[in-house]
Amino acid sequence: MLVKSKQSSRLVCLTMTGNQWHCTADAAKLRTFSTKDTGWGFGQFIKRKDLEESPYLRDDVFSIRCDVTVSKEIFTEPIPQHVVVPPSNMHHHLGQLLLAGEAADVTFEVGEETFAAHRCILAARSPVFKAELLGPMKEKTATRVLIDDMEARVFKALLHFIYTDSLPAMDEGGAAEIAQHLLVAADRYDMERLKLICEGKLCDHICKSTVATTLALAEQHGCGALKKACFKFLMSPGNLKVVMESDGYEHLRSSCPSVLDELVAKLAP
Known part of the structure; x- marks a missing residue:
């Protein structure tokens, strides 16, 4: 503690053990205390009698000011990751659903081929499919839909993208051609992301x-x-x-x- 006399601006540092005060008049000196210290206070002492006769005590009153600074190091450690979350594999599940045709409720006839699909998934991915399959248009209750202005391989690639959000593997030689047809299909069914993907592929070819x-x-x-x-x-x-x-x-x-x-x-x- 720092003791200030009412008659003087001089500060002294006091600590007390039993009936004895530990005192230093040199308040300019600072001391750092830590848990490693075996003792507290300063090495100079003053008797109670001497304190009572000192100018710092008037009418049994003296002022005390304590300035304490606590230094504490901050340690940051990474929190151990106990749970490993694998990447999403939803596209694999939907892709398998398309291949298996389980619970399919609409069939597309494209050329000589037919493709079973799920109208709710098509509607979620394309506003045009949504209007055709869930809206007031004639395909709403139809279970078979004829598409006569698109190649079967293009429609198959379109369905693959709708279910997996990715393009199927394609031969490098025919990549540009299939990308051209897919771009037309993407524009027709208002699938902007697929359209941009095809546009990027065509820029490279x-x-x-x-x-x-x-x-x-x-x-x-x-x-x-x-x-x-x-x-x-x-x-x-x-x-x-x-x-x-x-x-x-x-x-x-x-x-x-x-x-x-x-x-x-x-x-x-």
Whole structure:
């Protein structure tokens, strides 16, 4: 404790053991105490009689001020992880449900093939399927739905994505072609994530034999990034000359003439 005289601003430090005070008048010295110390207080002492006769005690009253600073180290340790949670495998379960066809309540006829599916899952993944299968449209009560403007392999890949949120394994040689058809299907059924995935794959597969049809596809289905990538490829005079001699260029010119005008404007100096 620090003792302050009413007649003086001088501070002294006091501790007491039994009837004896431990005292130092040098309050400027600080002492650090820890649990390792065998004793507390200072090594200088004052008798009670001497304290009572000192100027620090007036009318049996003296002031005490204690300044205590506690230093404590903070230890942070990682909390042991006793429970290991595996990654989600829901897509595997849904994929198996699609393959097994268990509890399927709607069948799609696509070309020569049929696909059993669950209308609630299709509706949850696509607002178009939701309107067709759960809305007031004729397919609401139908158990068989005919799709005559899509290849069976494309519809199969579409169902795989709907149930597993991923594309099926595809041969590298036919990846660009299937991505083109899937992009059309994704746009038709309003599945934006699938559409963007296909757009990204097509951006990586632009070549002289596919750029014209890919550009037409990008224009017709509002794929800005894919359209930009095609323009960048065609900005090379060598690439443009070869493409202009291809059948794909004729298709592009007949189906999307405005795109060629835009390309010419970009090529103009």
